Structure formats: C-alpha cells, structure tokens
Amino acid sequence: MRFTYRQLADYFTDNFPSVAELAEGLTFHAWEVEDVAPLTGEDLEFEVKILPDRAGDAKTPAGLAREINAIWPELKPKEPWSTVTADSARQEIVFSVQQINDILGLNLKESEISSLLRRVGVEILGGENKLTALVPPARSDLNLKEDLADEIIRLYGYNQLPSRLLAPRPNKVGQNAVGFSLANRVRAKFVAAGYAEVYSYTFVNDGEFEIEKALASDKTRLRTNLTDGLRRILEANLDRALFDTDEVKLFEIGTVFVDGREEMMVASAVGRKKPELKIEIEEKSLSLWSGASLPAGDLDPFIAGEVHYRSVSPYPRIVRDLAVWVPKAVEAQTVSDLIKQTAGEWRVEGPVLFDEFAKDGKKSLAFRLSFQAPDRTLADPEINEIMAKIGDRLATNSDWQVR
Numbered sequence: 205m206r207f208t209y210r211q212l213a214d215y216f217t218d219n220f221p222s223v224a225e226l227a228e229g230l231t232f233h234a235w236e237v238e239d240v241a242p243l244t245g246e247d248l249e250f251e252v253k254i255l256p257d258r259a260g261d262a263k264t265p266a267g268l269a270r271e272i273n274a275i276w277p278e279l280k281p282k283e284p285w286s287t288v289t290a291d292s293a294r295q296e297i298v299f300s301v302q303q304i305n306d307i308l309g310l311n312l313k314e315s316e317i318s319s320l321l322r323r324v325g326v327e328i329l330g331g332e333n334k335l336t337a338l339v340p341p342a343r344s345d346l347n348l349k350e351d352l353a354d355e356i357i358r359l360y361g362y363n364q365l366p367s368r369l370l371a372p373r374p375n376k377v378g379q380n381a382v383g384f385s386l387a388n389r390v391r392a393k394f395v396a397a398g399y400a401e402v403y404s405y406t407f408v409n410d411g412e413f414e415i416e417k418a419l420a421s422d423k424t425r426l427r428t429n430l431t432d433g434l435r436r437i438l439e440a441n442l443d444r445a446l447f448d449t450d451e452v453k454l455f456e457i458g459t460v461f462v463d464g465r466e467e468m469m470v471a472s473a474v475g476r477k478k479p480e481l482k483i484e485i486e487e488k489s490l491s492l493w494s495g496a497s498l499p500a501g502d503l504d505p506f507i508a509g510e511v512h513y514r515s516v517s518p519y520p521r522i523v524r525d526l527a528v529w530v531p532k533a534v535e536a537q538t539v540s541d542l543i544k545q546t547a548g549e550w551r552v553e554g555p556v557l558f559d560e561f562a563k564d565g566k567k568s569l570a571f572r573l574s575f576q577a578p579d580r581t582l583a584d585p586e587i588n589e590i591m592a593k594i595g596d597r598l599a600t601n602s603d604w605q606v607r
Contacts, residue, residue, distance in 0.1 A: 205263050205380050209248040215269035223248055223581065224518040226272070233275050234358050242581070256419070261325075261342035264461050274323035274359060286340075290348050293338035298332055299349035300416050309366060313506065320359045321352060336541040376588040383468055386584045390470055399453040399472065404433025406458070426461035430471035431485050438473045438483060446574060447556040450479040478558070494601040521552065522587050527559075528598055529566050536560065536569050539598070543571060546597045548590055550575040550582060567606065 214221040217507035221229060227237045227250070243249050254263050261267045273279050276494055290296075301314050314335070326346065327338040339346045346352060357365065358508060376500040391401065404427075409424030418424040427433065434456055441452045454470040471487035528539060536557050543555045554573030575587050593605040 205252055205254050205268075207250050207252060207265055207268055208243065209250065211265050212250075212269050212272060215266065215275075215281055215283075216545050217282055221276060223271075225305050227518060229275050230272070235271070242522075246583070248581075250522070257345035259547075260344050261340070265508060267342075272327065272543070273415070277323055285325065287598045288325060288338045288339060289342040290329075292341065294343065295339045295347060297337040297339060297349055297352060299335055299337065299352060301335065301348055303417045304356060307350060308357050310357075310360075310364075312356070312360070317356060317362075320356050323359060324355055326352070326355070364457055387468070387470075391455075392455060394455045394472065397453070399455045402434065402437050402454050403455050403458070404430065404437060404456060409463065412464070428462040428605070429460055429487060430456050430458055431473075431487050434471050434473045435483070438475045438485075442475050442477055445477065446553060447559055447572060449556060451476045508541065515578060516550075517576050517578045519577060519579075519581045521574045522582055523572065523574045523583070523586060524591055525570060525572050526555070526559075526591065526594065527568055527570040529568055529605040529607060530601075531603055532562060532565060532567050534567075534604075539569055540571065542597055543573065543594055546572060546590075546594045548574075550577055550587075550590070 207345070209223060211225070220226075223240065227240055230237050230252065231252075237250060238253055239249075239251040241249045241251070252268065253388050262271055269281075270285055273281055297366065301312065301317060304317055305311055308586050314331075317335075321328055321337060325340045325343065329336045329338065337346075337352055346355065369533055394401070405423060406427055407418065407420075407423035408425055408427045409422045411428050413426040415424055415426070434454060438452060438454055441454070445452060453473075455470065457468070457470045459466050460469050461467075467489060469487055469489055471485065473483070473485040475483040526543070530539060541556050544551070549554075552574055555571035556573070557569060558561075558572050559568070559570035577588070598606050
C-alpha cells in the first residue's frame with residue numbers, strides 16, 4: 205500500500221517523526237517499508253507492505269496513522285481514535301499477567317501490559333489474575349493470548365528481550381550441526397565474493413507436497429527447487445538496478461522437497477542487462493558443493509586488513525543523466541574523470557556510461573550519476589546547480605557540446 209508523508213502527518217497536531225525516523229520506526233516494529241520515493245511539492249510516498257492479517261485495520265491512511273501512534277504514543281492525534289466496548293468487540297480473550305510473562309520471558313506489570321495493548325485499540329478489563337481483552341472488529345489477527353503477547357513484545361521492543369545462555373547438552377549432538385557449519389562456510393565464501401543472500405518462498409504453486417491449509421492460493425505446495433524463486437528475485441533486482449551495466453549477484457541456501465524427502469540446497473545467480481542480457485543460475489545439493497566450485501577465494505584478504513565502514517543514507521537519491529558531443533578521439537574515461545572532479549561530495553554513484561553512438565566525426569557519450577546526502581533529502585535546485593557546474597566545466601573544451 206502507498207501512503208504519503210503529509211497524508212500520515214495530517215492526523216497529528218505536531219512533532220511528527222522525520223522521514224528517516226518514520227521508516228526506521230515502522231521497520232523496527234515489524235512493518236516492511238519497501239520504498240520511499242519523492243513526489244511533487246517536496247512530499248514523499250511510502251510503500252508499506254501490509255500483511256493479509258492486518259489488511260482489515262492498516263490498509264487505509266487512518267489505520268496506519270493509528271499504528272504510528274501506537275509506536276509513538278507521545279504523538280497527539282487531532283481526533284481521538286475509536287474505542288472498543290464489550291458490545292462492539294469481535295472477540296474476548298481471557299489471560300493473566302503471568303501467562304504473558306511466561307510466553308515472553310519478561311516480568312511486565314499489569315499496567316504495562318494494558319497500556320501497550322490499548323495503544324493498538326485493545327481494551328483491557330479485570331484484574332491481574334484474570335484479564336479480559338476486548339478485540340476490535342478490524343483486528344482479525346488477534347485470537348489467542350499468544351497473539352496478544354506478540355503485539356505486546358512488538359511494541360515493547362524485541363531488543364528488550366533478555367538474553368540467556370542455553371543449558372549445555374553434552375550428550376546430545378544436533379543432527380544438523382554438520383550441515384549448519386557447512387552452510388555458514390558456504391555463506392561466508394559467497395559474501396566475500398560480493399554476493400547478496402536472499403530468501404525466497406518455501407511455499408509455491410507447484411510441487412510434490414501439498415499444504416493442507418494454505419494461506420494463499422498461489423502458495424499451496426512445497427518448492428522442489430531454489431532456482432525458480434531466485435530467478436524471480438534476480439529479475440526484480442535487475443529491473444530496479446540504477447545502472448544497466450551493474451551486475452547483480454545473489455545466492456540462497458534453503459530446503460527443497462522432492463522425491464519424497466527434504467534436502468538442503470544452495471543456488472547462485474548472476475545477471476546484468478547490458479552490454480547484453482545475461483542470467484546464469486546454478487543449483488547444487490549443499491552436501492555436494494565443494495569449496496573449489498564456489499566463486500570466491502581465500503577469505504584472509506577480506507579479514508586481515510583494516511575495515512572501514514560508511515553509514516548508509518536513509519534519504520532518497522536523485523538520479524541525473526548527462527550527454528555530451530565530443531570528437532571521436534576523446535576517451536569516455538576522460539569525460540568521466542572531469543564529471544567526477546566537478547560533481548562534489550554528494551555524488552555517490554557514477555558517472556556510468558550507458559549510451560554511446562557516433563556521427564559525422566563525433567560521438568555522443570551519455571552518463572548517469574546519482575546524488576545523495578547522509579543527513580537530509582536533497583532538493584532539485586541543489587542538484588540543478590551541480591549539473592550546471594558540470595556542464596560549464598565540460599564546455600571549457602571548445603569542441604565539446606553538452607546536450
């Protein structure tokens with residue numbers, strides 16, 4: 205579902221979270237923000253994945269705004285949210301404070317539990333030993349005390365769950381210990397070679413084993429391979445690649461169900477759009493995947509040296525194209541170097557040559573580059589100024605012409 209930033213902010217009086225805070229807060233509290241894209245008038249559009257079990261209450265701007273209020277209870281809505289009563293409740297769930305704490309491994313008080321559930325429109329009646337949750341009509345996903353516990357910890361914060369060391373089992377050797385270790389070694393090799401790990405659906409619409417109670421009509425069977433899902437993910441990533449010459453490298457380690465058994469497999473995929481469309485996918489049994497066949501070498505060069513990190517900007521990037529006529533003898537790299545020297549600190553990708561053709565002793569070189577700031581959303585006038593500087597710099601060569 206798509207929602208605009210102003211649309212959501214309009215439900216509250218003031219102090220609405222920034223774009224970055226909103227995207228991060230929704231993601232941290234189990235909402236999948238798939239994209240944040242600029243709109244006209246300096247507004248932004250959020251693409252938020254609404255799971256089927258929340259379609260009844262969160263697929264509208266008002267529904268998502270209430271969820272935002274649950275995450276940021278200090279926000280003041282312009283109009284009070286609707287409340288549930290015993291007559292309007294879809295269901296009543298009886299539980300105790302101890303049951304919730306036993307499920308979560310916490311020591312919450314009744315007041316904390318009630319406060320967290322009321323944030324999502326669930327009214328609480330009764331005392332500590334016997335509480336009754338009145339579930340709003342739109343919350344079809346809340347049916348058991350375990351569902352309530354899930355909502356409580358989602359708002360309380362998964363990061364606040366206490367960690368504890370599991371008791372050792374010296375006489376028990378996990379059946380999957382060897383496979384788990386091998387999978388981690390294979391995973392490390394792929395990552396070192398620049399591959400990104402993906403997870404595709406185990407449930408598909410074609411396979412040997414049928415699911416008794418499928419959650420979706422196109423996910424009624426267990427997959428028989430990794431390659432079908434990996435190909436779909438690869439094609440989706442190629443469609444979203446900023447530069448057509450970028451190579452997309454993916455891998456997946458997962459189980460498949462074929463010939464009456466479950467088997468752990470590993471598959472890799474490499475693809476790019478230009479200079480020609482290329483998609484290569486390979487799949488093997490994890491137990492048969494030898495280290496020599498992995499597209500990676502020794503890990504030592506990756507871990508022995510000093511590691512440098514740079515924060516990933518949560519703000520949208522701006523992409524611009526630039527074309528210039530130059531004599532045939534001028535190398536594309538020469539033009540690219542001049543663009544880099546003039547583009548400034550906000551240039552994060554490119555320039556990448558994505559088109560070239562020759563005519564009448566000259567050639568046209570088209571470059572694409574992107575700009576992004578680490579601390580704010582850049583405005584078009586700022587990038588227009590940079591592109592003008594680049595054009596002026598290229599135009600100092602009398603036989604070059606910026607198109």
